[in-house]
Amino acid sequence: MTDTITEAAELGAAELVEVYRSMRTIRVFEERVHAEFATGDIPGFVHLYAGEEASAVGVCAHLDDRDSIASTHRGHGHCIAKGVDVKAMMAEIFGRRSGACNGKGGSMHIADLSKGMLGANGIVGGGPPLICGTALAGKLAGNGAVSVAFFGDGASNQGTTLEAMNLASVWNLPAVFVAENNGYAEATASTWSVAADNIADRAAGFGMPGVIVDGFDFFAVHEAAGEAVARAREGGGPTLIEVKLTRYYGHFEGDQQTYRGDEVARARERTDCLARFRARVCESGQVAAAELDRVDGEVAALVDEAVTEARAAAKPTEADLHTDVYVAY
Amino acid sequence: MTDTITEAAELGAAELVEVYRSMRTIRVFEERVHAEFATGDIPGFVHLYAGEEASAVGVCAHLDDRDSIASTHRGHGHCIAKGVDVKAMMAEIFGRRSGACNGKGGSMHIADLSKGMLGANGIVGGGPPLICGTALAGKLAGNGAVSVAFFGDGASNQGTTLEAMNLASVWNLPAVFVAENNGYAEATASTWSVAADNIADRAAGFGMPGVIVDGFDFFAVHEAAGEAVARAREGGGPTLIEVKLTRYYGHFEGDQQTYRGDEVARARERTDCLARFRARVCESGQVAAAELDRVDGEVAALVDEAVTEARAAAKPTEADLHTDVYVAY
Amino acid sequence: MARSITYREAINEALRQEMRRDERVVVMGEDVAGGAGAPGESDAWGGVMGVTSGLFGEFPDRVLDTPISESAFIGAAIGAATRGLRPVAELMFIDFLGVCFDQIFNQAAKFRYMFGGKAVTPVVIRTMYGAGLRAAAQHSQSLYSIFTHIPGLKVAVPSSPYDAKGLMIQAIRDDDPVIFCEHKAMYDTGGDVPEDSYALPFGEAEIVREGSDVTVVAIGRMVSVARQAAEQLSGDGIEVEVVDPRTLSPLDSDTILESVEGTGRLVVVDEATPRCSAATDISALVAREGFGSLRAPIEMVTAPHTPVPFSDALEDLYVPDAQRVANAVKAAVGYQR
Amino acid sequence: MARSITYREAINEALRQEMRRDERVVVMGEDVAGGAGAPGESDAWGGVMGVTSGLFGEFPDRVLDTPISESAFIGAAIGAATRGLRPVAELMFIDFLGVCFDQIFNQAAKFRYMFGGKAVTPVVIRTMYGAGLRAAAQHSQSLYSIFTHIPGLKVAVPSSPYDAKGLMIQAIRDDDPVIFCEHKAMYDTGGDVPEDSYALPFGEAEIVREGSDVTVVAIGRMVSVARQAAEQLSGDGIEVEVVDPRTLSPLDSDTILESVEGTGRLVVVDEATPRCSAATDISALVAREGFGSLRAPIEMVTAPHTPVPFSDALEDLYVPDAQRVANAVKAAVGYQR
């Protein structure tokens, strides 16, 4: 695991607060979606990111709008970390016309290309090829833009992911591959499905550095991602980062999780990324606890409003059914 | 490169002669196909295996009819090494009804399931998934059957190949993956397309041993394959063997090979697998040169007859067009 | 046969009975056992929709979880079929065909022909299709037409628990590769299903309702939509004959043509998008071989030429309903040349 | 416009002119430059059929060889299109769609709809289709129907060098994903092609021959086969109108329907296999919307429902020829209800 002492120092107080806000927003958003789903008012398949916040935020803290990310079915966290509007997200999840995708995409397809967020993705392994393309665009434009693919341990066995890593090296692309190893693909353990000790061990076969980080430790992720993003920006090629973490909810909403032990309870108690972050920055005196409390309040209000507005918003209508298929047909 | 001294001793004189016959048959077959193609009488896309004989034969020498292999577009050598009838192959390449596939498959699809030869394959990376299945069948039958996928350096970048290696490890299959690295995929150099020093370096990422062997040295291939096949038969799981070699002809017949240096001339002069084999077994006194000369004569006669018979054979007719699509429809 | 079970249970029972009968039958797919390598119950899921639930307990060696690598494990099922097994592989959603289609259409479908009739590939690929679960554009498609386009594949689209069981048993016993399409919104639909094992032959359509005015050919879940429309229209004095092809490949063209001979009119109801589809296929069949009996344009009731939308408000408009079928039938009946 | 060049040269010229005009246009695929990392000429191949030959010399940064990993590089082309490039990716043979189809039909085709109209994906996928080169079952298919089935994709099937150039230029300028299908047996076919750049609009069929007795809609290479049949039939006093849709998606249904209105008879000629295909699509269109003018069954002349055989003796029987088209036309003309 990466040593994180130096790194913590690099972020100023204001940045630390914003990082906290982002992680906290994801947490509260997901817990709220969980509760709303239970009411039966959210349709479809919903996969929650709670517990994994340090990964999305630790990586995206290094990115700006010129940079692109591809996400997964578990995409809410990546969206928020990349700056997608929280209210538009919530409205989308409720299937409203005011949603990020006008209600046509839903939880699994939230995107905002203006923010470089290429979309959650319903296809496991769908994202890594795409970011080879955005990375190529950045490379040809010479604007220093970096592209990141987030994917799960399950997706690390999908051929599309493996091909993309090779292509990124061969083309020497400004790309970062972030394998979020939360221990499971649906009900299947990654210790079983990944025939290697670590996903990061696959990096060598595709000509790039492979790094393992503790996904409960924001600073560890932030540091490893910082190095990878910097190398990519400078033309040094791609990196594979394996982030080890735990999802707090079931694979999807409704999953009874009979296949799972008590790791969630343990993680929540001992290694929760938000709790650790808060303890660290407050104990070191970098940020006052009151300031984070204030953020908590703002986030709670924002998510509350998002739900209220989403519920009040109109659904799309028949006129919307046939639009947006082609630019011109 | 594997040390081959001990191994050479393990094969008796009769076995050495049969191994030589197999390699020699491939060489003569391919040179003849090359010549016949130039007459314009062989239709379609033809990819020759000449130069790579030690790989197919070094591996298949360990296999029998219960074992399965999957091949590639460059499949003639694998077919011959696995015991497919040479005359039926030649007739197939000429598109005759007496061909191995009744003239319906051609060079890229020669198969003989009764010999465990699952077919040449027009799809790069098509074979590795298939042998996971034949290996599973062997495993469930408990008959010790082993399955082997041959594939090229180009195919080592295809997702299907990479997925199959992971699956073979996860299911602990009796499988061997043989990457024939002949330096090129069409005109593209493997040093460029494979983002690793060696294809064998990918094995670790899929939980299996990775071995590199000199494909000009039959004994090196034979020894490495022997270990891998034995481990697979005993339930020890899959192995990746990278065989480094050179193809003597173009990617396909007609290829001008402008992208290529003088490696073929060098290989033919200095490292040709047949010449090395002959020198080694004759100099050590294991086999008399005269005996190999006799084999040369037999092989020449066989291939001659194969061409004569193929040319004389009838083509399929309209009645054949619609048959063999379904078992029953 | 008074016992009623669900579509899900019918498929499960077919699998179980065939696995008992024939030890060459193996089942594989993501979480079809239920979480290999995970603590807790080893058969926690039985597939994401519970269709294979309980099979692992009875056949622990023959129900195999897989990593997420559809090309590898669908290919493995195909390879195994060439070596004597009779695998049933689950492609969780038909929408995922794009990551493994090569193994299905260039390998399994073509072995027999390419190898001059010297191969059999008795593999079944079970897969979920259809809209209605708010699963959006990548988890709601009805892509069976793509498989039907490919020579060498057979395609079954059961519309009831009874058919699901009988067609699955036939699929497993069939020596050709079969794509078995299960509608995800039908798993909880109940119906009478005999306990004993039975196989429904492929290529035999069922006339699920007789009628003299218009033939409605409906596919999969659309059969019940067509029936609904038929009941409604019956009140208006229009008698609809509803034909369920059961398998799209082979297609029972005789039954369809005979029905149109009797009615003179055809409406095809298909949940898929409308271009180069099963609906156009059946329309073209009748326009070609049943033209003489046709008295009206051949109507198609299908999804629009768009991806499947997420919002329930849109998805409900997307999927053909009884009203749209009824309108098409009325248009056919009211046609004046 | 007296200059005659080949179909291959026409496509090459379109690519070159667009690359000069617009620096966002990039070309990628296996050996489209010609052997990256190899000694010898850096532009040795220009693609396996030489279609992109010489482009690398002029645009060394914008013509990219790729490893053999179609999902990765087709996906990369799609991703790049969302970030301002206008990539032209080569899927060497259309038969290889099975290893990369997900990126095309679930990603590129659906982005715009799934994202509520907020994406454009101007990618072109060039690909070779068709039989005639004795390339057997996995290198000879005509799979454009599969792409046409998918909403969000456009599909061009040029039948001449003139169309190939104009449609390619349009494909590159088009803001939607386009599957550009090149017939491998036509690369050496010559024809008059203006040197200047021009775009042919999508969705505009061409009436390549006028006639009053039967409409023959023919796709891609089948256009010339249909023309041959038409010349032959003209001697027998049958005047055939040959319609080339040029793009299957969008399809110019108006031109087809108008033609059938004039002739009362339709024959569709399609090199693809006959189930759920472009031939059934066009048949169904006319059976639905042109029924009133139809005086005979709609005939289809297609490949049989089998894989493509290798032997020249079989392949020549497999591909529709002028004789079969002429027979179908005569059947339509001779039809008595």
Ligand SMILES: Cc1ncc(C[n+]2csc(CCOP(=O)(O)OP(=O)(O)O)c2C)c(N)n1
């Ligand atoms: C190609 C494909 N196969 C299977 C699925 C079904 N599926 C959705 S999520 C998932 C598990 C993914 O696991 P992982 O990559 O570890 O991500 P996590 O859910 O743990 O975040 C599966 C199998 C899919 N969506 N796409």
Ligand SMILES: Cc1ncc(C[n+]2csc(CCOP(=O)(O)OP(=O)(O)O)c2C)c(N)n1
């Ligand atoms: C999926 C797929 N992509 C591309 C091709 C075209 N193709 C045929 S052989 C070949 C090169 C294969 O290289 P390699 O795997 O190294 O095998 P070699 O020809 O060197 O034996 C290519 C690109 C194909 N047949 N299938």
Ligand SMILES: [Mg+2]
């Ligand atoms: Mg996971």
Ligand SMILES: [Mg+2]
């Ligand atoms: Mg090679």
